Amino acid sequence: MGVPEKMRGVVLTGHGGLETLEWREDLTVPQPEAGQVLIRVHAASVNNTDINTRTGWYSKSVRGDTASGADDGYGGSADADGSWSGVPLTFPRIQGADCCGEIAAVGEGVSPSRLGERVLVRALQAPRDSEDELPIATLGSETNGAFAEFTVVEAMDAIKIQSDYSDLELATFPCAFSTAEGMIQRVGLGAERVLITGASGGVGSAAIQLAKRRGAHVTALTSPSKEADLSNLGADATLGRGDVYPARSFDVIIDLVGGPRWLDLIEALKNGGRYVTAGAIAGPIVELDLRTLYLRDLTLLGCTHQPDNIFTDLVRYIENKEIRPVVSGTYRLQDLREAQQAFLAKSFVGKIGIKVSD
Structure with a gap:
């Protein structure tokens, strides 16, 4: 042609x-x-x-x-x-x-x-x-x-x-899954407990599959009407957007939301936990007490740039039917x-x- x-x-x-x-x-x-x-x-x-x-x-x-x-x-x-x-x-x-x-x-x-x-x-x-x-x-x-x-x-x-x-x-x-995989590789996610916000969207639903591929226990933050769909993607548990987040419960938080409940997410991290973000759909401006950051040995990561291997890894996962x-x-x-x-x-x-x- x-x-x-x-x-x-x-x-x-x-x-x-x-x-x-x-x-x-x-x-x-x-x-x-x-x-x-x-x-x-x-x-x-x-x-x-x-x-x-x-x-x-x-x-x-x-x-x-x-x-x-x-x-x-x-x-x-x-x-x-x-x-x-x-x-x-x-x-x-x-x-x-x-x-x-x-x-x-x-x-x-x-x-x-x-x-x-x-x-x-x-x-x-x-x-x-x-x-x-x-x-x-x-x-x-x-x-x-x-x-x-x-x-x-x-x-x-x-x-x-x-x-x-x-x-x-x-x-x-390409966009959603490479963003999710970039966050997961950057934060070094393994067989740990992870909370994923914005879990029904493109990046969030991709992150569920990619986190499960690495053996993580996934809690998805979503609305009740979408819980069954996210469970079918591999989520082990769900939380409603208005629910109380369990304190000191997650090794890793993958956040796409930000906004007014951002501090609740930080409180949900275990001491020594890692937080990674590639979005702020609920608002980009948040407040952090630096004493929380250093006294609890937390790690906060932003993630946009992707090494070349992120995308080629993703293509391999697709070809191997490891994600859908x-x-x-x-x-x-x-x-x-x-x-x-x-x-x-x-x-x-x-x-x-x-x-x-x-």
Whole structure:
């Protein structure tokens, strides 16, 4: 199948509400430069970062939860630093951190033998020309992503996969599961007691499976209506969001929520316990008594940058059927606004898939 000059996709025209997502049928197909590949995108999925980047929630000017600006954005104050990197985004931007597709063209220095490969793309990438200590570029934020029929990535970030899962199922893995696996490897989780917040979402439900893979005893923080689904994923116990958290009970806490009950999470750690976070959907501003940190020998970890092995490990888990996709719904790419509205309703477990092309 040849590569056309134009493609269809959804572009983000600026930080703001759903009206900033614009369906286009006249986008120019990008060309791979040296060391890059062109991917024909078959499927993508929706992530919190799609919403947060659209609204500008990553800006230091924003202090509220991720839902507070989901409909209308956070105003012009978020324009200056409303991206993962803190560098202003240029628009239009093609979002989409999850990508499953096939290599349709290769740039100079990339073997033509890779043409036709079925690939998953690293959602969190490490630009090799960056001078940062922990370089990071997120697909669909710092670079154009998978909400279009074609996208260009560095060849090293397109990882061949052999699996009988569908493209749509595979597209639910990259961002959420690599975030969860990055947290788990960073905190060194073993056969211990772990509490996972935001457990019904993409990253949280991924963390349940990945923690169980390592022999952990998993307690999932969720709503009563989702307890059965999370038990089916491997959760050993559940807690309601309004429940009293058991004091000094967990070796590790994997937190995606933050917000007003953050101190309750810290009190739920055993002395010497470890806390790791890669999200703050209930709010990013918390208060910590440093005496609690040092007198109880706690370890607090933030986790965004991913060593290269995180994603290749994840692909191996998928190929070995050690983890499975959780697809709660499917939308066409041109219905991305409706998909984000369904995502924001939070009435599902797992991921919402986006069908991009046949």
